[in-house]
Amino acid sequence: MGVTQIYVAVVGGGEAPEEHRRQAEAVGRAVAEAGAVLVCGGLGGVMEAACRGAQAGGGLTVGILPGRNRAAANPYVAVAIPTGLGEARNALVVAAADAVVAVGGEYGTLSEIALALAAGTPVVGVGTWELARAGEPDGAVVRAGDAAEAVARALALAARARPGG
Amino acid sequence: MGVTQIYVAVVGGGEAPEEHRRQAEAVGRAVAEAGAVLVCGGLGGVMEAACRGAQAGGGLTVGILPGRNRAAANPYVAVAIPTGLGEARNALVVAAADAVVAVGGEYGTLSEIALALAAGTPVVGVGTWELARAGEPDGAVVRAGDAAEAVARALALAARARPGG
Amino acid sequence: MGVTQIYVAVVGGGEAPEEHRRQAEAVGRAVAEAGAVLVCGGLGGVMEAACRGAQAGGGLTVGILPGRNRAAANPYVAVAIPTGLGEARNALVVAAADAVVAVGGEYGTLSEIALALAAGTPVVGVGTWELARAGEPDGAVVRAGDAAEAVARALALAARARPGG
């Protein structure tokens, strides 16, 4: 553990279809198996699935919660950080990460994708938002077909993005 | 002035092409002429143009700044609120608004659109981000062809969204 | 109005004894008469009294609210900024100010005094917290006997603290 590890945020819906939860669990497991720390918003759906996968893979899970009550964290969060900031905590999930993997997701997830891109933090997407301007697709979110590819790309991009990485 | 007024956030790039700045200025003027308060991120580009328009229309302009230095505000900001929060201040621009008008914009603007949609705050777009999932366009951002239409729609939606409105 | 004005935060209890409310009202009026903007947490007690005084003095009042509902602002707030950050908004009240005047107050007020001192923002106190370490009084909070003296000192210190001031 410590400051030399890579931190990967997994973002997605607090309620999510079975397919997204299965993908998120595989992403979490792959993050753990790569020795990286998993960061998320700490709640259910994609966040819970990713934490469950990471714990199964022997990894560390961090949940940065919107409310002030630690008990709101899903049971697979090892380090639960209540903030009381509401949705403004999305900025913290992103700030804590060296790379972001987005699985599906609603508008909160879109805000995390956007905040990451604004900060220059790489984002890999699995079945998530598609962005365009004036009819031109925006290619900033790196597309991955499955969890293994998503994590491999996220880790490679994180290593490149980190100072001295 | 006061708590009964409508607050409209105008979001867009800190550097922006001439066309977006012209539209933002017209949006700002229309916000002011409707008696609403203009909120923005306080910097240049679309933000400055919107403030200039609002001041020309006799309205009040509020800039919620990312840094701690009030002097970073553009000269058309009447009430400059330094925060020191960096990009996390985007959540505050949105929280301060009853409706959001997005003009063009980069990833920071996209984060404001997404945070607004996540909070149930209406968003009207002029030449801004287009969103889709699984190839299906997402219709949550109300499209407007020009500034007058954008502000009319934003005010109508804000009135509907406000408690008791 | 604008970025060249001085902003003075008045901090104190949301519920406050008559004496503190009377002092806060006089502070608010003096801030307005000096042409400065009054910033506060937007709620009742000392905050409401300060806003009432500032409005009576023809000044501008800004309330930075802990919740997301603008209607929680007291009726003398001209510019109401909901944040949804809870008590973390105390840091924003301080960040928005060139000087702080504390009137009485509970622990939230103490946090604003401390955040201001930590940031190098001058603090003037009227009947507020007394600080000591190892039995030695800490003199960082400038004591004032009444509202007129408090505002005069706050404005003088603000002018000195501002870059180029």
Add this chain to the structure above:
Amino acid sequence: MGVTQIYVAVVGGGEAPEEHRRQAEAVGRAVAEAGAVLVCGGLGGVMEAACRGAQAGGGLTVGILPGRNRAAANPYVAVAIPTGLGEARNALVVAAADAVVAVGGEYGTLSEIALALAAGTPVVGVGTWELARAGEPDGAVVRAGDAAEAVARALALAARARPGG
């Protein structure tokens, strides 16, 4: 690990005299030996000493950093959370904790003490700020003579403060 653990924040100066660092190290060790998670601001001085003690005691250390660079964390931080919020992160250190132990400290530490008291989170002090109003000492900070007593009291108070505790 997980949501059932107690989290204790240790707050104090980023630069601190030898005596405070020695006490903080003993506090960190006692927190770890009690099976609690140590939370802090992640930097030097008291924060670093507390983390070193906690790691020596086999415990988990969390550092919530003011900047965006994880590398600013002291080497004994196991989970480093950059925030980019500046001093506003003090509110997060407190929000993450079930109890706070203050060792010495400057104005930033005082803000953490105050934010904790405002939120109803118990605070135990070792050689830290003394508070009074109108000449009357305020007894909210529980005084402890040494690290062992401080941690014992913090854990007892945390258990009482937690919902269901």
